[in-house]
Amino acid sequence: MLQRPRRGDPLWIWALHGWEGLSWVLIALVTLITVVGDGPTRARYGVPALVAVLALCYALVRCRPDHPVLRPYGYLCVLVAVLGGLSYVGDGLGVFYTVTLAQFVVFADSLGAAVVYTGLGAVAITVGGTLREGRRVDVLTTNAISSLAVFAVGVLITVVTPRALALRDERARLRADLRTAQEELVEAYQRQGAAEERERLAREIHDTLAQGFASIIVLAEAARSGLAVDPDRSAQQLQSIEQTARENLAEARVLVGAAPRSGVAAGSVATTLRRTLDRFTEDTGLTVTAELADVDCDQPTRVALLRCTQESLANIRKHADASTVGVVLARHRAGVELEITDDGRGFVVEESQGFGLVGMRRRLAEFGGDLTVTSSVGDGTRILATIPMNGQV
Incomplete structure (x- = not known):
């Protein structure tokens, strides 16, 4: 049985269901005219009786479409029988067939069934009208021709309706696909945002807390080894440990959102x-x-330059075994350049897999900048960080 129209359905489906509702208004009107008119007694009593049976069955099948006896096809059988009965009890009552054409489409769940039951309706009114008028050949021919014309309209309706339904279903599928795509896109953005935030936190932790803790470890080892021979130097190193720990605490507060985002003094x-x-x-x-x-x-660019410096100095302290370090900060037409060099042992750049260099490149890339690393074993290392400055001086 065709469901009630939904928002977005083609206009034809709404018109079909509107026709179904209108048919009952017309049936009630014709029944009322027949009852109060001066027609034959058979029509005045037969019409309301048959219409009452049809209305009762209609109400039952609408309220309980899964009824074990009166299913939608059971209702169509009753409709065919009532149409034949109406054509038999009164002249011109075959018009009920035209009025109820929409119901054959609404209650049939396939094109073939709708055509068959529409044809049975045409046969019923033809037979009913012929029996009422005396079973003459000319009457049968006339009734058959008029019924066939209405049947052709009914077939047209049954053919157009599935196409309209297919269009409705296609639009519904497209809307569902669009909603699914939008939901997947939102989820993808959320996952991407979460991944980017994890990467940002990992970079911040590496550039701040991890470097600070590494510095604390180195200073603590130096202070412990020199405590007996150079207490003043050890005291200075302990002071540096304290300062580094305070800075790490400040950076930790930044990472948990309890301090300004940069964590770098103005x-x-x-x-x-x-x-x-x-x-x-x-x-x-x-x-x-x-x-x-x-x-x-600006502050973000200043923080990026500072982080690159801190990472480079941390690598020099841990790996370079250098004696001198050079740092040059310069302003050029294209932007700002930060160069850090050392005379340490150097390394093979292509074999470096550390997180520090990758983190520096990604941090600079956020500003449209770039990182160039030049090094070879025994020749020291040169780090060049460039950031466009957009016309600032």
Whole structure:
């Protein structure tokens, strides 16, 4: 049985169901006219009786379409019988067949069934009208021709309706596919956002907390080994440990959202890098030469340059076995350049798989920048970080 129309259904489906509802209004009107008119007694009593049976069956099948006896096809059988009876009891009552054409489509669940039951309806009114008018050949021919014309309209309806339903179902499928695609896209964005956030946190932890803890370990080992022979130096190293621990605590608060996002004190980039280099010299005893131009840049760019410096210095301390370090910060037409060199043991760049260099490249890429690493075994290392500055001076 065809379901009630839904939002988005083709106009034809709405019209079909509207026709079904209108048919009962017309049936009631014709029945009322027949009852109060001066027609034959058979029509005045037969019409309301047959219509009452049809209405009762209609109500039952609409309320209980799964009824064990009166299923939709059972109702169509009753409809065919009632149409034949109406054509028999009254002249012109075959019009009920035209009025109820929509019901053959609504209650049949296939094209073939709709055509068959529509044809049975045409046969019923033809036979009923012929029996009422005397079983003459000319009457049979006339009734058959008129019934056939209405039947042709019914067949047209049954052919058009499945196509309209197919269009409805296709649109419903497309809407469902669109909703699914939108949901999958939202989930993909959420997963991508979560992955990017995890990567950002991993980079921040590596560039801040991990480097700080590594520095604390190195300073603690140095302070312990020199405690007996150089207590002043050990005291200085313990002070550096305390300072590094405080900085790590501040960075940890940034990562959990309890402090400003950058976690870097305000000031020019040259001043920020100078403080970092002084701490590095103090902790390692290495010779550091620095040429730091007073470059004006925003806070995110300043943080990126600082993180690159911290990562490079941490690698020098852990791996380079260098004696001197050079740092140059310069402003060029294309942007700002940060160069860090050392005279350490160097390494094969293509074989490096550390997270630090990858993290620096990704951090710079967020600003449209780039990282160039030049090194070879025994020749030291050169790190060049570039960031476009968009016309800033």
